[in-house]
Amino acid sequence: MSDAASIAAATGVPESLVMRSAQARATATGTSIEAVLGAWGGGEAITPTSAVAPTAPTPEPPLAEIPSSVIAPTETAASVPSPVTAAPAPVLVAARPDPDAAPLLVGRTDHPIMALAVMVIVFTVSALLAVGVPALDARNAAADQIPGTTPILSSQALAGRTVYLQEGCMYCHTQQVRSVVTDVGLGPVSEPGTSPAVGPPTLGFVRIGPDLTHVETRYENDEAKLRTVLVDPRSLNPNSLMPSFAHLSPDNLNALLTYLKESE
Numbered sequence: 001m002s003d004a005a006s007i008a009a010a011t012g013v014p015e016s017l018v019m020r021s022a023q024a025r026a027t028a029t030g031t032s033i034e035a036v037l038g039a040w041g042g043g044e045a046i047t048p049t050s051a052v053a054p055t056a057p058t059p060e061p062p063l064a065e066i067p068s069s070v071i072a073p074t075e076t077a078a079s080v081p082s083p084v085t086a087a088p089a090p091v092l093v094a095a096r097p098d099p100d101a102a103p104l105l106v107g108r109t110d111h112p113i114m115a116l117a118v119m120v121i122v123f124t125v126s127a128l129l130a131v132g133v134p135a136l137d138a139r140n141a142a143a144d145q146i147p148g149t150t151p152i153l154s155s156q157a158l159a160g161r162t163v164y165l166q167e168g169c170m171y172c173h174t175q176q177v178r179s180v181v182t183d184v185g186l187g188p189v190s191e192p193g194t195s196p197a198v199g200p201p202t203l204g205f206v207r208i209g210p211d212l213t214h215v216e217t218r219y220e221n222d223e224a225k226l227r228t229v230l231v232d233p234r235s236l237n238p239n240s241l242m243p244s245f246a247h248l249s250p251d252n253l254n255a256l257l258t259y260l261k262e263s264e
Contacts, residue, residue: 003037153262160259163252164202167245172208175263187214209242216261227257 004022008015022036029036153161164170176190177183190213210218219225228235230253233242248256 003034003041007037007040154258156255157259157262160252160255160257161202161263163248163256164259167248167256169212170202170204172204172206172242173210173212174204174207175211175213176203177211177213183211186211187217212260213263223257223261226260227253230256 004015004018007013008018011018018037018040019033022033022040025031025036026033177186177188179189183189216223216226219229225236229242230244230248231246232244233240245253245256
């Protein structure tokens, strides 16, 4: 009987296990199998080597390192739509004023120089309008005559023209003969350049009374009759609506008559 068989019979350990243990011991100690069996036959305890010492479990690799072909197809998180919830809007709470705090008064900056400048401008413009506009109406019309136009009024006729404007004669009378049937018999038709080219215009647009162009010829160039029309119009025409101009001074009345005669 071999050493391995005798050791197996003596210890009750299977012979194959004895040989495996002896081979492991010989490899570990650097001796031969026969030396190990001889030592065990002399009474040394046999340490079975067939049982594998428990080892620590090998950690599984991360999911990213495992090939996708090995992973079983499962429902991923991307395939399941996750509910989207909007972030709640921040609630703004207005700060409450401190009831004990004194009120904050904000003053307004005044600009006295600017206010004074505006007052001066307004006063200047008002003064110019108050003085300049009447002066334009009552200024010497000779300075306003346009050169090269006919007829040219005399100085007395220009003064009479001012009286004509001041008395408002152009509100009821026109000084233009139109090329219409109703103006037939009033004289030659008025054309540009045939009336005194002075301003402001006195042509008028309403004929409550007769047109005053060529008015003296309608009274047969009788100045006395024309003067009577101005001073006492109803003495010649009881139905006349014309007011009397007897309040005019002799100079103004003569000037007005001269203007009516020269404005033909």
